[in-house]
Amino acid sequence: MVRLTREESQARTRSLLIEAARALISEKGFATATVRDIAEAAGFSQGAFYSNFPDKDSVLLELAERHQIEERARIEGALATAGGAADAMAAVEKWALTLNADRSFAALAIELQLQALRSPEFAKAYRALDRKHRALLGELIARLFVALGKRPPDDPAAIATGFAVLVRGMALQGGDTGASESGRVVIAFLKALIASAPDETPNRQRG
Amino acid sequence: MVRLTREESQARTRSLLIEAARALISEKGFATATVRDIAEAAGFSQGAFYSNFPDKDSVLLELAERHQIEERARIEGALATAGGAADAMAAVEKWALTLNADRSFAALAIELQLQALRSPEFAKAYRALDRKHRALLGELIARLFVALGKRPPDDPAAIATGFAVLVRGMALQGGDTGASESGRVVIAFLKALIASAPDETPNRQRG
Amino acid sequence: MVRLTREESQARTRSLLIEAARALISEKGFATATVRDIAEAAGFSQGAFYSNFPDKDSVLLELAERHQIEERARIEGALATAGGAADAMAAVEKWALTLNADRSFAALAIELQLQALRSPEFAKAYRALDRKHRALLGELIARLFVALGKRPPDDPAAIATGFAVLVRGMALQGGDTGASESGRVVIAFLKALIASAPDETPNRQRG
Amino acid sequence: MVRLTREESQARTRSLLIEAARALISEKGFATATVRDIAEAAGFSQGAFYSNFPDKDSVLLELAERHQIEERARIEGALATAGGAADAMAAVEKWALTLNADRSFAALAIELQLQALRSPEFAKAYRALDRKHRALLGELIARLFVALGKRPPDDPAAIATGFAVLVRGMALQGGDTGASESGRVVIAFLKALIASAPDETPNRQRG
C-alpha cells in the first residue's frame, strides 16, 4: 500500500466525495441527493464532506467544472480523430453516440442547467464555463463543414449549442424512444444541416 | 360574488392548487417546491391540498396531463393555421416561437421528464401521455413537408421528438444564449431538414 | 324494503356507527382508529359521525355501555344454566370459554380499561358500570361455590374480578399460548380455588 | 461535571430517551405519546431521537427488552430469596407485591402486549422475549411447589403465564379495586393453587 502525503490524501478524499456526488446527483437530482448519502457512498462521514466543502451547493460547482473538463476531452478526442476529410463525419457521429450512451451524464448536464436557471449565484459561475465549451464545440462543427467542403454556418457556436441540447434532451427522453433511435435523430439533424449548407466554392448556391 | 355549487367550488379549488403547483414547480423544481408553498400560493391550507391529491407526487401527474393538453392545443392551433401551402412554414415557426417564449413551460417539461427518468411509477403514466403528443406533432411535421412538396421523413414522430427536445432544451439554455437566438437555432435546424429532404414526385402538389 | 320512521333511521345510523367503532377500536386501538375510518366502515360520511356524537371520545363511552350489556348477558346466560348443582361448574367453564373465543372482545375490554386509567373523565363513567358487573359476576361465583357445597369466598366480587382479568389477559396473550391452553389455565385456576375452599358443613371434606 | 467519552455520552443519551419513552408510553399509551414529548422529556431534540432509533416503533422494542430484563431481575431476586422451604411462599408474595406496586410497569406490559396483538412486526420480536420469561417464571413456580412439598403442575410455564396476566390485569384495574385488595386476590389464587395440588411422594425431597 502506498503512503500518501497529507495533501494527496486530502485530494483523494475530495475526489471520492465529488465522484460520489456526481453519481447520486445524476441519479436522484440535486435536491434529493443528501449529504449523508454522498459522504457514505464515498466511504466517509458527513463531517468529512464539510471539511472539504463549505456547503452542499458548492459541490455542484465543482461537479460542473469536472463535467466541463470531460466534455472538452470528449470533443477534443473527436477533433483529433477528424484529421482526414472523409472521417470528419464519423468523428462527430462518434461524439454524439458517446454522449448518448451515458444517460446519467445527460441527466447531470440538465441538472446543472436547471440549477443555473434557478440560482443566479450558481448561474454566474456556470455560464462562464459553459460558454467556453459551446465555442469549442462550435469549432469542431466548423472544421467538419470545412472538411466536407461546405460553408460553415454563420455562428457555429449557436449550432453547436443546438447539438449539445439535442443530444442531452434525447438522452433524457429515456427508454421510450430507444437509445439507438435517439442517436439516429441526432445524426439525421446533423446530416440535414450539412446537406443544406452551401458549398464553399462561391458559384454554387442553394436555399 | 357568484355563488358556486359545491362541485364547481371543488373544481375551482383543485384548479387553483394545480396552477399554483405549476408555477412553483416550474420556478423551483419539484423537490424544492413545498406543499405548503403550493397550498398557500393557491390561497388554501395544506389540508386542502391533501383533500384534493393523495400525495405530493400525484399533483405532478395532473400537471403533466394539463401540460400535454396545452401542448396539444398549441400544435393543433398551428395545424389549423397551416391550411395554405406557403404559410405552413410560418405555422411551424409560430409554434416554435410560442414554446420558446414561455421558459417556465420548458422548465416544467424538463422537470416532468426528469421525474419520469427517476420514478418508474411516474414514468409509466407519463410515457403514455407523451407518446401521443409526439405522434401528433409528427403529424404536423409530415403535413409541413407535404405542403412544401417534400417527401416526409421516414418517421415524422422521431423528427418531432427531436424538435420538441430542441425547443425545450434551447429554452432552458436561459439568458445566456438570447431567446431570439435560440429561436433562430430551432428554425435553422428545421429549414435544414426541409431543404435536405428529397422532392416529392414533381407532378403532385398540395395546397 | 321497510320504511323506517325518522327516529328509527337515526337509531340505526347510530348503531351502525357504534358497531363500526367497536370493530375498529378492538382491532387497532382507540387512538389509531380514525373517525373517518369508523364512519366509512359504517357506510357514512364523517359528518354523520358528528351528527351522532359530540366528539370522538364519546363513542367510547357508548361502546363501554354496550360492552357491559353484553357481558351481563353472557353471565346471566351462564347463571340461568347453573340451576342444578353438578352443572354449575360446566356453566362457568362455558362462560370462560365464551369470552376466550372472542379475542377482539378482550382487546376492547383492555382498551376501555386503559382509557379509564388515563382519562379521569372516562374513568368516572366507566367505573360505575364496571362495578355493577363485577358484583354480578361475584354472585355467579358465589352460587357456584354453594352449588358445590363449598363456603363462598369472603369477597366473591374480588374473586370474580380476578377471573375477568385472567380471562381477558389470557385472550390478549394471543397466538403464542394457544387459545385452548389459555382456556385450560383459567379453568385450572378456578378448580384450584374451589378445591381449596372449605366445605360449607363442618363434617364434610374434600381434597 | 464528569467528562464522558463519546461512547458513554451516546449511551447516556440513548438511555435517557428510553426512560423518557417508558414513562410517557406507560402514562399515555404508545399511540398518544409523541416523539416530541419523549425527546423533550429526555432533554433532547427530536432529531436526537432519530439519531438513536430508526423510528418510533423501534423504541418500543427496546423498551420491551429492558422491561424483560427487569422482570427477570425481579424473578431472580425472588428465586434467590427462596432458598429455605418455608420462605419460598414469602418470596413469591414479595414478587407479586413488587409488580403490583408499580402500576405504570403493568400498563407498559399491557401496552406491549396490545402492540404485539396489532403489529405482526413487533409481535415477532416480542414473543421471543416473552416466551423466555414465562419459562423462567415457570421455573420459579415449580421450585415453589417443590419447596412446599407439593407436586408441581404439569406445565409450570402455563401457570406462570396465568400469574403474570393476573398481576398485570389487577394492576390495571386501577384505583377502583384498591391496590392492596388486588394484591390479596393474586395471593389468594396462588394459595388455592398450592393447596389444591397433590403432595409430592414423601420419600423424595428437594430444597
Added chain:
DNA sequence: TATGAATGAGATTTCATTCAT
C-alpha cells in the same frame, strides 16, 4: 482532517373537527 451525535428548521402527511350546502 475526520467523526458522528446532536440540533433546529422544515418537509410531508394525518386527523379531529367545522360548516356551507
Added chain:
DNA sequence: AATGAATGAAATCTCATTCAT
C-alpha cells in the same frame, strides 16, 4: 340528518449543518 371540502394543529420523519472529540 347527512355530506365532505376545508381547516389548523400536530405528528412523524428528514436533513443541512455544527461542534466536541
